[in-house]
Every structure is written in structure tokens, then in C-alpha cells.
Amino acid sequence: MRDPSNTFKTRPLLHGGHLSGNVKVPGDKSISHRALLFGAISEGVTKIDGLLPAEDPLSTANCLRSMGVSISSIEKGQIVEVNGVGLDGFQEPEEILNCGNSGTTMRLMLGLLVGRKGRHFVLTGDESLRNRPMKRVSQPLKLMGGLINGRSNGNLAPLSVTGKSLHGAVIGTPVASAQVKSAIILAALTADGGTSVIEPARSRDHSERMLKAFGANIEVGGEMSRHIKIWPGSKLKGQSIVVPGDISSAAFWLVGGAIIPGSKITIENVGLNPTRTGIIEIMKRMGATFELINQKDIAGEPVGDIVVEHNKQLKPFNIDGEIIPRLVDEIPILTVAACFCDGVSKISGASELRIKETDRLKVITRQLAAMGAKIEEHDDGLTIYGGQKLYGCEVDSETDHRIAMSLAIASIMAESDSTMVRSNAASISYPDFWDELSRLLI
Ligand code: S3P
Numbered sequence: 001m002r003d004p005s006n007t008f009k010t011r012p013l014l015h016g017g018h019l020s021g022n023v024k025v026p027g028d029k030s031i032s033h034r035a036l037l038f039g040a041i042s043e044g045v046t047k048i049d050g051l052l053p054a055e056d057p058l059s060t061a062n063c064l065r066s067m068g069v070s071i072s073s074i075e076k077g078q079i080v081e082v083n084g085v086g087l088d089g090f091q092e093p094e095e096i097l098n099c100g101n102s103g104t105t106m107r108l109m110l111g112l113l114v115g116r117k118g119r120h121f122v123l124t125g126d127e128s129l130r131n132r133p134m135k136r137v138s139q140p141l142k143l144m145g146g147l148i149n150g151r152s153n154g155n156l157a158p159l160s161v162t163g164k165s166l167h168g169a170v171i172g173t174p175v176a177s178a179q180v181k182s183a184i185i186l187a188a189l190t191a192d193g194g195t196s197v198i199e200p201a202r203s204r205d206h207s208e209r210m211l212k213a214f215g216a217n218i219e220v221g222g223e224m225s226r227h228i229k230i231w232p233g234s235k236l237k238g239q240s241i242v243v244p245g246d247i248s249s250a251a252f253w254l255v256g257g258a259i260i261p262g263s264k265i266t267i268e269n270v271g272l273n274p275t276r277t278g279i280i281e282i283m284k285r286m287g288a289t290f291e292l293i294n295q296k297d298i299a300g301e302p303v304g305d306i307v308v309e310h311n312k313q314l315k316p317f318n319i320d321g322e323i324i325p326r327l328v329d330e331i332p333i334l335t336v337a338a339c340f341c342d343g344v345s346k347i348s349g350a351s352e353l354r355i356k357e358t359d360r361l362k363v364i365t366r367q368l369a370a371m372g373a374k375i376e377e378h379d380d381g382l383t384i385y386g387g388q389k390l391y392g393c394e395v396d397s398e399t400d401h402r403i404a405m406s407l408a409i410a411s412i413m414a415e416s417d418s419t420m421v422r423s424n425a426a427s428i429s430y431p432d433f434w435d436e437l438s439r440l441l442i
Contacts, residue, residue, distance in 0.1 A: 011423040011434065013411040015392055017441045018262035018310070025250045027052035027243035028271045029429050030178070031206050031301070033060045033104045035241045037112060038214050039082030040069040041089075041189070044238035046082040051243055055428045059100035063109055063123075066093040076432075084238050087190055092119040096158070099125040101357060101399075101428055104179055106157065107137045111183030114146035115190040116163035124158040128357050128399060134159060137183045140171045144187055144195070168193030168232075175352065176201035176325040178275075181228065188230035189216060199226045201322040204275040209300050214239055224322070242299040244271035248329040248402075249430045250306065251279050253440070255333045256409045257308035258288040259340040264309045265440065272302045278319075278327030282334060286314045286341060316343035316386055324349050329356075332364045332406040338384035339373045340413065348381040357428070358400040367395050367407055371414055392416035401428035408437060 032052040037060060039046030051057060053076045061071050068091035070083040090113070099105040106123055113121045124130065135155040138148040144166040150159035168191045173180050176199050185207055188195035201224070208220050208228060217231040250270045257265040272280075272295065283290060289311040295304035316338060319327070327334065331353055338345035353360040365377045370393050374385040392414045397404035404425045411418040426433040 009424055011420045013392070013408060013418040013420055015412060015414045015417050017412060018260050019253065019256050019265045019440045020263065020442050021440050022266045022268060023253055023436055023440060024268045025245035025253070025270060026054065026430055026432065028246040029054070029056055029248065030104065030204060031210070031243045031271070032057040033102075033108065034182075034206050034210050035243060036060050036064060036071065036082060037108055037186075038210055038236065039084055039238060040064045041087050041112065042084035042214055042236035042238045043086050044084055046084060046238040047240045048080040048082065049240070049242045051080045052246065052429070054431050055100060056102040056105065059098065059102045060105045060109075063097040063099060063105060066095055066097060067091050082238070084236070087236065088116065090116055090119065093121060097121060097123045099123055099129055101126050101128055103129060103132055103357075106134065107179040107183050108186060110134070110137050110141060110148060110159070110161060111186035113161045113163065114141045114144070114148060114187050115166040117165055119163045121161040121163075122158055123161070130157045132355055136175060136177065136180050140173065140180065140184050141187055143169050143171060144184075144191055146187065166191040168195040170196045172198045174200065176203045177352070178203035178205075178207065178325070182207040185211065185218070185228065185230055189232055191232055194229060194231045197228045198222070201325055202226050202275060203325040204273065206273070206301075210241070211236075213300055240299070244298060244301050244303040245269040246429070247271050247276050247279065251330045251333050252405045252409055252433075254279065254283065254290070254306060254308050255337045256412065258283065258286070258290065258311060258314065259337055259409075260412055261310050261312065264307070267306045267308070269303055270306055272304050275326055278323045279330040279334065281323065282317050282319060282327065285317045286337065287311065288314060314341040316341040316345040318346045319350070320348040324352070328352060329402060332360055332402050333409065335364050335368065335375065335382060335384055336406050336410045338386055339368065339388065339390065339410070341386040343386055345384045345386065346381065347384075348378070351380040356400070358398050358403065360400065360403065363398045363400060363403050364406065367398070367403065368410060370395060371410060371418070390414040392418040394419045394421060396421040397423060397425040399425050401425045401430065405430065405433055408433070412441065
């Protein structure tokens with residue numbers, strides 16, 4: 001768990017310099033959570049190579065351990081072994097399951113626990129997570145016969161789950177959210193009868209890919225692959241998983257390399273699943289200078305290296321519609337990129353950002369505006385006026401990992417030095433971020 005005394009540490013951020021060299025980003029956070037969860041509900045051992053050793057996946061691992069799943073220690077560079085207990089094997093935990101800062105842990109866990117008949121579970125998290133909406137998951141799970149209670153009419157943690165027998169259902173989700181979709185899929189694995197989930201736009205598909213590899217009976221089809229069908233009854237078998245690098249962590253180097261004069265950087269082993277590569281499409285529209293090399297498939301996920309170089313004539317961009325779920329976590333760093341594009345960029349249809357670890361539309365606007373950026377905040381997006389100079393000041397991650405790393409890149413481009421309050425938030429998804437930044441910035 002995060003050390004609160006560190007969380008408030010103020011870090012000096014020097015302006016100037018450029019990014020140079022090679023960087024291997026840590027394992028994909030979404031895939032790391034799923035590898036632990038699916039390993040836990042399988043029979044036999046799952047070996048995970050490249051698991052992200054950061055606070056969020058540790059929250060998932062600790063919840064699973066509290067329910068009798070044995071998981072080897074999670075350390076950088078080590079293969080993690082999960083001893084699966086099978087689909088119905090979780091013990092009733094003696095303690096409250098603490099999901100920390102992790103929305104993925106809480107939402108996917110709800111899907112897993114709701115059908116564990118005769119057992120009772122209580123889930124909570126840190127202050128940010130206790131204020132994030134859970135009804136988007138508890139509501140569809142109730143349609144399947146689930147019983148979930150919590151503050152604010154079942155919307156806010158702490159939440160209690162009373163395991164019930166579930167029945168299959170046809171569920172249209174109102175938001176394109178992989179967390180909601182995955183929770184329903186996990187509940188459907190032990191429901192009585194088949195379940196269909198239809199999303200308004202396609203969200204990341206790591207659950208579908210990985211569960212299929214573990215032996216689940218899942219079919220993806222329909223227009224734009226938005227319709228997922230799940231049939232219960234298949235036993236899941238432990239697998240060997242290789243976790244690719246996280247494109248959401250690579251995004252900071254990708255944008256940094258493109259906007260910081262003199263930069264050239266190679267980002268190795270980046271996951272390039274098409275449900276995650278919205279940022280690559282936007283970088284192309286910006287006219288950024290980059291190349292994808294060494295592309296291959298590893299354990300069911302496409303990966304490659306990205307070589308990016310500074311380009312002083314970046315074009316502004318508009319983002320809206322179906323691309324949003326494919327770059328939802330990259331919007332803070334794309335906002336930084338837009339500050340250095342030649343013209344006005346617009347982001348719309350992104351109201352989901354208001355319910356992430358922080359209200360990211362508000363927080364990125366507040367922090368970049370303090371540095372001198374000109375950004376207008378709308379209900380569902382931002383208008384960013386490129387070409388304004390940024391000046392060093394005291395910035396604040398406001399406890400959000402992606403805001404911390406976005407501001408770190410912005411501060412290099414500022415005219416003077418900055419400091420960052422609560423910089424340790426980065427360790428939620430990228431524990432080595434600050435060390436890597438010192439290494440790459442010359
Ligand atoms: C995630 C899905 C996304 C993303 C989050 C991780 C996942 O959330 O923002 O960081 O692992 O499923 P939503 O699916 O709620 O948009």
C-alpha cells in the first residue's frame with residue numbers, strides 16, 4: 001500500500017533537456033490484473049511473466065490472497081505463480097477486501113464474487129475509489145440475480161456482496177467500459193445459461209482474449225465486435241502468460257519524444273492491441289515522427305517497439321466518438337501534447353474522465369493552466385489552444401498517477417523549473433517512472 005508520508009513528498013522538476021535512449025515500459029496494468037484474477041479462478045498453476053509490480057495489481061493480488069489464493073511474491077523481473085482455486089474455490093475472507101486506488105480491482109472483483117453462493121464479501125478502497133461510481137457494475141449484476149449493497153443506494157464503496165446463484169441475461173451497457181463488460185463476463189462464467197453483453201462502442205478486449213486462452217466459452221461478434229456472448233460450464237485451466245509493456249505508460253515517452261526538442265527515444269515491447277492504440281492514430285494525425293518496428297504477437301497480444309523523434313510542426317487534433325475508449329487513459333498526456341501543437345485541439349465525448357482516479361478533465365486543466373496553458377473545460381471535453389508558453393510553478397498530481405506523469409513531461413517544456421506535490425502517485429502504475437525520467441532526460 002502507498003506510504004502516505006511519501007505521497008506528499010515534493011519533487012523538484014527541472015525544465016529543459018531532451019529525452020534520449022531506450023526504455024522498456026513496465027507490464028500492462030489491465031492485463032496484469034486479469035492474469036492474476038483469471039489465474040485465481042482456474043485449475044492448476046498460472047505463470048505470469050512481466051506482471052506489473054505496482055500498487056494497483058498488488059491490490060488485486062492481496063484481495064485474492066485474503067480469499068485463499070496462493071500467489072508468489074510480486075517483484076520486478078520475477079515470474080509470478082498463481083495457484084488457482086477454480087471457479088468456485090474462493091474462501092469467505094475474514095477481513096474487508098481493500099482495493100486501494102484500483103477501479104479495475106473493485107469492479108472486476110464484484111463480477112467474480114457476486115456468484116459465489118453462500119459467501120459474504122465486503123470491499124472498500126482509498127478515498128478516491130470510495131467516491132467512484134459502482135452502480136454501473138452492481139446494476140447489471142443485479143439483473144443477473146446478484147445482491148450488492150453499499151452507500152448511496154449501492155453506488156459507492158464500502159460495498160457488500162452476498163453470493164447468489166446467477167442467471168444468464170442480455171445486457172446492453174450504457175457506457176463503453178471494459179471494467180463493466182469484464183465484470184459481467186466474469187459473473188456470466190458461473191451463471192445458469194448464456195449471457196450477452198452489448199457495448200455502445202468497443203472497449204479494450206483483454207478479458208475476452210485471455211479468458212478464451214484459459215478455456216472459457218466466449219464469442220465476440222456483431223457490428224464493430226461490440227457483442228460478446230458467454231456460456232458457462234467450461235473449466236478454466238492455468239496458463240503461461242506474457243504481459244506486454246503498457247501503452248498507457250509508453251504514452252508519456254511517446255508524447256515527450258515528439259514534443260521535446262532534440263529528443264529521440266526507442267520504447268521497447270509496447271502492447272499494440274488495436275483496442276488500445278488510439279494514441280498512435282492521434283500521433284499520426286498530429287504528423288508526429290515515429291515508427292513501429294519489431295511487431296509480433298506474444299501470448300495472444302500484438303507488441304512492438306516505437307521509435308519517436310521530436311518534430312517541431314505538430315498539427316492540432318480533434319478527438320471524439322468511438323476512439324475515446326481506445327485512448328481513454330491517454331487524454332491527460334494528449335492534452336499536454338496539444339499545448340505544443342500549432343493551433344486549437346478539441347477533445348469531446350470524454351465525460352468518462354470525470355470519474356477516473358480524479359476528475360481528469362478538471363485536474364489537468366487546473367494544473368496546466370497554473371503553468372500558463374490556455375485550456376477551456378467543457379462538460380465532456382476540452383479545447384486546448386496550442387502555442388502558449390508554459391512556466392514553471394508548483395504543480396500537484398492531486399493523487400492521480402497519470403496526471404503526475406503528464407505534468408512531469410509538461411514541466412520539461414516549461415521556461416523555468418517546477419516542483420510537484422504528491423509526485424509519488426506515479427507508483428500506482430509506473431513505480432520506476434521518476435528514475436527512468438532522470439536516466440532518459442539529458
Ligand atoms: C481498464 C479500463 C478503463 C481504464 C482503466 C483500466 C481496465 O476503464 O480507464 O484504467 O483494465 O479494464 P473503463 O473501462 O471504466 O473505461
